[in-house]
Amino acid sequence: MESRVARNLSLVPENVTEEIFRGRGYAAQLQIVLRELTRSGQVTATAEDLVTKISRSFTEALSPLSCCESGKVPVSSDCQLDLSKKRSTRRKMQETWTRITDMPIEDGYTWRKYGQKEIQNAKHLRSYFRCTYRFDSGCEATKQVQRIEANSTKFQTKYIGHHTCQDALKSSFVAMDDSIVEEGYLLNFETKTLPKQDPLFFSFFPSIKQSEYNPSCSEYLPPQDLTKFKSSVATTEPLPSASQSSHGYDISDHTTSSSSSFDMDLELMDYVYLNDVFLFNDEELPKT
DNA sequence: ACCATTTGACCACA
DNA sequence: TGTGGTCAAATGGT
Numbered sequence: 001m002e003s004r005v006a007r008n009l010s011l012v013p014e015n016v017t018e019e020i021f022r023g024r025g026y027a028a029q030l031q032i033v034l035r036e037l038t039r040s041g042q043v044t045a046t047a048e049d050l051v052t053k054i055s056r057s058f059t060e061a062l063s064p065l066s067c068c069e070s071g072k073v074p075v076s077s078d079c080q081l082d083l084s085k086k087r088s089t090r091r092k093m094q095e096t097w098t099r100i101t102d103m104p105i106e107d108g109y110t111w112r113k114y115g116q117k118e119i120q121n122a123k124h125l126r127s128y129f130r131c132t133y134r135f136d137s138g139c140e141a142t143k144q145v146q147r148i149e150a151n152s153t154k155f156q157t158k159y160i161g162h163h164t165c166q167d168a169l170k171s172s173f174v175a176m177d178d179s180i181v182e183e184g185y186l187l188n189f190e191t192k193t194l195p196k197q198d199p200l201f202f203s204f205f206p207s208i209k210q211s212e213y214n215p216s217c218s219e220y221l222p223p224q225d226l227t228k229f230k231s232s233v234a235t236t237e238p239l240p241s242a243s244q245s246s247h248g249y250d251i252s253d254h255t256t257s258s259s260s261s262f263d264m265d266l267e268l269m270d271y272v273y274l275n276d277v278f279l280f281n282d283e284e285l286p287k288t
Numbered sequence: 289a290c291c292a293t294t295t296g297a298c299c300a301c302a
Numbered sequence: 303t304g305t306g307g308t309c310a311a312a313t314g315g316t
């Protein structure tokens with residue numbers, strides 16, 4: 001018997017999802033405004049905290065609804081809420097959900113890899129990540145990333161549990177609605193606790209040199225770099241500068257945004273957008 | 289020196 | 303007992 005949750009998810013109209021995305025985007029914008037007002041003493045921290053909660057609620061609501069979008073896969077097989085009894089007994093009470101993407105996703109959280117395993121009947125290793133702030137904040141969110149056998153250019157990321165750390169705020173800004181991107185809105189969260197930029201970022205945008213990078217003038221990526229990004233991903237060639245393990249593609253470099261030593265401060269949105277704006281839909285790929 | 293990743297060992301469950 | 307998940311010492315990069 002189909003669960004009510006699953007039935008409801010399958011019936012959610014696309015425009016409802018879009019509307020939730022839009023609402024979250026507005027909440028994010030409002031939070032920025034409030035933050036400015038808070039600095040000037042016109043708004044209490046409580047108000048800003050409320051907006052944070054609103055934005056977080058949007059994120060939580062969207063997680064089961066939007067998880068299929070980037071992978072373009074059926075809900076039933078790849079993005080269902082795993083509410084069945086058959087789940088890891090070590091994570092009995094943890095909710096899980098899965099995303100299928102064309103590359104390991106940057107989800108705005110900081111992860112630390114704590115292991116990898118060969119999985120039976122799987123060609124590629126499965127990598128295990130926990131929240132970087134597990135010991136600082138007691139955040140028990142984890143994820144597992146594995147390259148998919150049937151289509152080895154795709155990666156499956158299984159999330160287990162929700163973030164309870166301060167990093168949760170960051171995820172509120174992941175995948176803002178398209179209008180914000182198209183209109184070139186800048187969301188500058190002005191936090192120094194954001195994850196440092198992943199080295200792979202520069203391999204996607206060769207025109208941006210790390211040594212020449214000036215955070216003050218890179219409010220968003222120029223269109224030509226976005227084009228390069230898309231076309232570089234569109235090919236199935238090995239990613240530039242991506243490390244190769246003995247088992248093939250090494251996902252560890254792409255799934256963490258934890259402290260690398262790059263002394264630069266790209267805004268989080270810059271690269272969060274990239275993963276959610278580009279759907280890597282085959283029909284849209286340039287034919288070369 | 290510090291921190292993240294790697295990797296073999298260990299543990300829990302079916 | 304096999305398998306998947308986690309731990310922790312070793313290793314490597316900055």
